Amino acid sequence: MLVLEFKAYGSSKQFSAIGEALRTVQFIRNKALRFWIDGLGKTQYDLNKYCAVLAKEFPFCNELNSMARQASAERAWSAIAHFYDNCKKQIPGKKGFPQFQKNNRSVEYKSSGWKLAPNRNKITFTDKKGIGTLKLKGTRDLHFYQPDQIKRVRLVKRADGYYVQFCVSVDRSSSVEPSGTVIGLDVGLKDFYTDSNNQTIENPRFLRNSERRLKMAQKRVSKRIKGSNNRRKARQILGLRHLKISRQRKDFALKLARCVITSNDVVAYEDLRIKNMVHNHCLAKSINDASWYQFRVWLEYFGKVFGKITIAVTAAGTSQECSECGTVVKKTLSTRTHACQCGCVLDRDHNAARIILSRGLSTVGHTGTFALDASNASGESTSTLVGEILPQQVGS
Known part of the structure; x- marks a missing residue:
């Protein structure tokens, strides 16, 4: 599934109509959540049926497209299902009980409620909210995809305007020449990562570098x-400042992950629990600023696209174990x-990267080759999921 995003241009009246649609989506989601809390809705089907009741009871809900109303109820059920899964897995601490939404920023249409112009540079929303026709501007070309491949259309509000997202059903795949190299990555705060070849990438620290401007913008808000x-x-x-940092992080993680995947045939990295790591209040801001999880997501995505092997290994002990003899050397x-004691003297992160590579190769090394041929490699079957057990996911 590809998500293609375009900037939307329209009149102030149209943007007001979009704002009304966003508030309606938030209202339906919160009402569906209250319906579940009261014990009246036990399944997703019950919440979908409740949307029709809301449409009859509230005229402004009836103005929104019926499938957009169902998508709003699906958002509520997604939060409920996530809570149920955490309870079944017995995750320690809070289980993520669904919360009422306060500032919704998107509305989602399915197969109806919108119509794309023949030249693909305009879109018309046909429900009763009065959004009308919006001009689209972006770098992607929708002519490559058939209208029936577009499964969902989203209107998204950001600090710099409104955007239209198209969810296109397509299997993206590409092939590159095999490099014959394998690599292990150890992420950190001093350097963004250190690989098993002792090559480092500088940590950009986008939030830290923009912190002064953020504080000034926040002061202006508090004084008004x-x-x-x-x-x-x-x-x-203030929103524009935060949006710029978010885009900088995404751009950095995306480009770096693509470069790593296309340059190596096997990539091993740590299976970190970022949610637990940020409990350390001394390092929480720096950990969030590094955006390790976003980098991992793009690594796994490009691993599937280019047919490369990506392996998440257990992070426990990688900085304490010796990469030469396996002895545990305690370090702060x-x-x-x-x-x-064996005479191995290395940088801490370099040693950890070598341990990560060794653990990653041990999961597939018994099968012989690493499927270096891009046409035969199966990145999708070997890429691991967050929080899952390696032996159950890494195929040969």
Whole structure:
């Protein structure tokens, strides 16, 4: 499934109509969640049927497309199902009980409620909200895909305007020449990652570098009177600052992950639990700023696209174990050099990257080759999922 995004252009009246649609989606989602909390809705089908009741009871809900109403109820059920899964898995701590939404930023249409122009540069929303026809501007070409391949259309609100997203059903695959190399990655805060060849990538620290401007923008918001136009403008500037940082992180992680995957045939990395790591309040901001999980998601995605093997290994002990003899050498976070009795002296992160590569290869090494031929490699079957057991997922 590909998501193609385009900037939407229209009048202020049309954008007001989009805002009304966003508030309607939030209302339906929250009502569906309350319906479940009261014990009246026990399945997703019950919440979908409840959308028809809301449409009869509230005229503004009836103005929204019927499938968009069902998509709103599906959002509520997605949060409920996530809560149920956490309870079944007996995850320690909070289980993620569904919360009422306060600031919805997207509305999703399925196969109806919208119509794409023949030249594919305009889209018309046909429900009763009055959104009308919006102009589209982007770098992707929709002419490559048939209209029946577009399964869903989203209207998304961001700090710099409104966007239209097209969810296209297509299997993306590509092939590159095999490089014959394998690599292990150890992510960190000093350097973004250190590989098993002792090559490092500098940590960009987008949030840290923009922190001064963020604080100034936040001060302007706090000094403005609530409800005034000046406060609204200050909030918009603050939102633009955060949006820029978010886009910088995504661009960095995407390009770096693609480069790593196309340059290697087997990539091993740590199976980190970021949610647990940010409990350390001294390092939480730096960990979130590094955006390791986003980098991992793109690694696995491009592994599937290019048919490369991606392996997530257990992170426990990778910084303590010696890559030469396997002896455990206890080190604190401030100790940056690994020195073992066997004579192995390496940088701490370099040693950990070698351990990660060794553990990753041990999961597939007994099968002989690593499927270096891109036409025979199965990135989808060997890529691991977050939180799952390696032997059950890594195929030969």
